[in-house]
Amino acid sequence: MYGRIKDDLQRELAGIRERGLYKEERQILTPQAADIRVVYPDGDPPRQVLNFCANNYLGLSSHPKVIEAAHDALKTHGYGMSSVRFICGTQDIHKELEQKISTFLGTDDTILYVACFDANGGLFEPLLGADDAIITDQLNHASIIDGIRMCKAKRSIYLNNDMADLEQKLKETSGARYRMIATDGAFSMDGTVAQVDKICDLADKYDAIVMVDDSHCTGFMGKTGRGSAEHCGAMGRVDVITSTLGKALGGSSGGFTAGRQEIIDMLRQRSRPYLFSNTVSPIVIKSTIAVIDLLSRSTDLRDKLESNTTRFRSGMVQAGFDIKPGEHPIVPIMLYNAKLAQDIARDLYAEGVYVVGFFFPVVAKGLARIRVQLSAGHETSHIDRAIDAFAKIGAKYEILGKGKEEIIERYGA
Numbered sequence: 001m002y003g004r005i006k007d008d009l010q011r012e013l014a015g016i017r018e019r020g021l022y023k024e025e026r027q028i029l030t031p032q033a034a035d036i037r038v039v040y041p042d043g044d045p046p047r048q049v050l051n052f053c054a055n056n057y058l059g060l061s062s063h064p065k066v067i068e069a070a071h072d073a074l075k076t077h078g079y080g081m082s083s084v085r086f087i088c089g090t091q092d093i094h095k096e097l098e099q100k101i102s103t104f105l106g107t108d109d110t111i112l113y114v115a116c117f118d119a120n121g122g123l124f125e126p127l128l129g130a131d132d133a134i135i136t137d138q139l140n141h142a143s144i145i146d147g148i149r150m151c152k153a154k155r156s157i158y159l160n161n162d163m164a165d166l167e168q169k170l171k172e173t174s175g176a177r178y179r180m181i182a183t184d185g186a187f188s189m190d191g192t193v194a195q196v197d198k199i200c201d202l203a204d205k206y207d208a209i210v211m212v213d214d215s216h217c218t219g220f221m222g223k224t225g226r227g228s229a230e231h232c233g234a235m236g237r238v239d240v241i242t243s244t245l246g247k248a249l250g251g252s253s254g255g256f257t258a259g260r261q262e263i264i265d266m267l268r269q270r271s272r273p274y275l276f277s278n279t280v281s282p283i284v285i286k287s288t289i290a291v292i293d294l295l296s297r298s299t300d301l302r303d304k305l306e307s308n309t310t311r312f313r314s315g316m317v318q319a320g321f322d323i324k325p326g327e328h329p330i331v332p333i334m335l336y337n338a339k340l341a342q343d344i345a346r347d348l349y350a351e352g353v354y355v356v357g358f359f360f361p362v363v364a365k366g367l368a369r370i371r372v373q374l375s376a377g378h379e380t381s382h383i384d385r386a387i388d389a390f391a392k393i394g395a396k397y398e399i400l401g402k403g404k405e406e407i408i409e410r411y412g413a
């Protein structure tokens with residue numbers, strides 16, 4: 001009898017709208033790329049815009065080599081497997097990709113999942129139990145939080161990227177049988193890279209193992225794109241790396257866990273999203289093989305992304321914006337006020353630059369921002385156009401050269 005719950009859901013949905021938190025989806029009418037056509041649900045005509053809000057870090061979402069590999073996969077390996085891995089869902093190419101990822105990252109082995117969300121969801125429970133503890137960064141991704149919830153180990157949360165607090169939490173959990181430190185490789189709202197080397201030092205000192213979710217790093221952070229561990233000079237020290245195929249590595253879907261042999265072997269026996277969910281499509285597998293081959297041969301794409309990031313970051317500082325410093329292609333333009341972030345994003349869209357404002361509850365109250373994401377798919381002309389558009393709109397709102405206090409004084413937090 002669909003009655004009471006219908007009324008309650010309607011009321012709750014109305015509440016979400018009233019608080020300005022209702023998420024509307026805009027439609028892209030082209031392949032995912034640096035230059036796209038977008039339509040809003042409000043009936044405005046579609047607009048050609050430069051895309052600065054995708055996770056398409058290496059510009060591979062619509063790369064000719066990736067598309068060609070997808071076509072090839074359909075011919076050689078079909079469309080779907082209609083099975084989980086351990087019944088009849090493993091092809092030669094699934095094993096080949098696992099091997100290639102292991103070689104690329106320098107790990108013993110790799111296990112594929114249909115999403116990194118599942119890799120994290122199925123990681124903790126098979127390895128740790130009630131006698132153990134997971135020490136987890138405050139800003140870790142929702143899928144790590146959920147994965148930890150499904151595991152009986154005690155949870156201890158440390159302040160974001162705070163090594164003194166991590167050490168304190170390691171001391172407090174000394175009674176546990178095993179301990180795992182869990183962190184994002186890069187934090188998605190700030191573009192901060194985790195201090196993986198220091199985390200590994202602490203893990204050595206306190207006899208813990210280390211898990212890093214490198215979804216926002218694999219393929220481009222570090223001199224050869226191996227991720228946050230390479231960026232921090234800690235290659236080979238991280239015990240478990242989870243990551244996604246849905247961002248830099250082609251942007252379709254899929255994820256994996258790579259790491260120590262016994263850990264991966266145990267996940268194949270006990271990890272529920274792996275055991276009870278269908279195999280990754282051969283299309284995704286062959287395309288990702290093409291991506292890993294491409295990234296193993298040359299660092300051109302991550303080098304281009306790095307120079308794009310430097311160009312954008314220094315251009316925005318020169319224009320007078322308050323950005324969070326760093327080296328990651330995630331660049332937070334700090335605006336502090338939620339309405340200001342939304343207004344500026346909307347004005348930029350009218351200028352042909354597609355970016356999104358983020359505010360509470362996605363980031364802390366009073367820390368609203370526009371998050372820009374650079375891509376190797378951007379040309380320098382795209383980046384310069386974006387900086388010019390930002391400068392024009394920043395001047396309109398009189399925020400150029402203004403710091404946190406002045407912006408908050410004028411617009412509120």
Ligand SMILES: *Cc1c(COP(=O)(O)O)cnc(C)c1O
Binds near residue numbers: 244
């Ligand atoms: C995007 C992301 C995920 C989810 O990846 P999917 O493969 O899309 O499920 C998990 N963890 C982190 C840190 C992410 O940024």
